[in-house]
Amino acid sequence: MELFNPHGHLTDDALKSFSVGGPLTELERLEIAEHLDFCDECLMRSIEFLPEDALLTPACSCRDTLWKRIRQRAVRVLTSRYATAAAAIAIAAGLWSFNIFGGLVAGSAALSNTARYSQRQSDFSEKIEQLDRAVSDGLSRLNQLFDFGGGPAVSQTNPLQSQGGLSS
């Protein structure tokens, strides 16, 4: 059986064989998959060869576990983002507390205002710590939001709003 016509498109025989599960070798199935991956024309034709009554029903529906996997992925992405931000803040705070940034301006007039400068430095450190705590609280609240213990398969919240960044 010829899978491709001289123009490089799938033949009707190939699509018929594909739709009814005819005898195709692994290489032939790979060639069909590669072609359907880029050819719009053959993709539309292949769908025409798959009417409703030719469709198969999976033994185990993916609907049962799909939302769980979506939530897991969203939490992983968000956790990774917040962990990165928290690490950056911690490093900045550490450098600040060791007066690394102060050394950069050591030769400037700031030296004459040491007391005021120290006060500003401690204020800033405090703000950084507050921000760090707020991020950690937000993250733990977010983790509580996602119930892995077996809630309903379809969440009532909109994941595109609550799992920001995934849809882009």
Next chain:
Amino acid sequence: MSIMTNQEFSALVANYERLVYTVCYRLVQNEASAEDLTQETFLAAYTHWDSCPAGFEKPWLARIAANKAKDHLQSSYSRHTLLPGDESIPPGLSPPAEELAVSNSEMAAITEIIQNLREPYRQVCILYFLQECSPEETALRLGRPVKTVRTQISRGKLQIQEQWNRRSSNGTV
């Protein structure tokens, strides 16, 4: 299309789960793999929903399913097939240049083999081997992804080699 509610996505899964599963199953011919690929397809659809053209959900999902099945088949196929070019010849063991020179009659025989290759390898090999286009140029001319063209070149090379060996053993070259 950029915003989709949970209910809409659930409806999409309900409407097209059988289509996606059928595409995956017909290509990989294994129930468990097809179920996994169906889930992977919807996961990818959820993540990249922005790129779905409005009104074309069905072909868009079928394409993702075919793409997932292709990746699965490629890794499975490459696990038990060594394509020419994959094996590396140590420099010291390469044949001398004079042995690599191809006579006119051999060149004519190779050209004939390439011209008679079956699709989807014929056009790719004509452009790559005979017209000396790069894989990128070949992909552009044929409207195929570069990665697919590279794979087809490798498999085409294997077919040329097989036919060449057959001709050599028959004494026709």
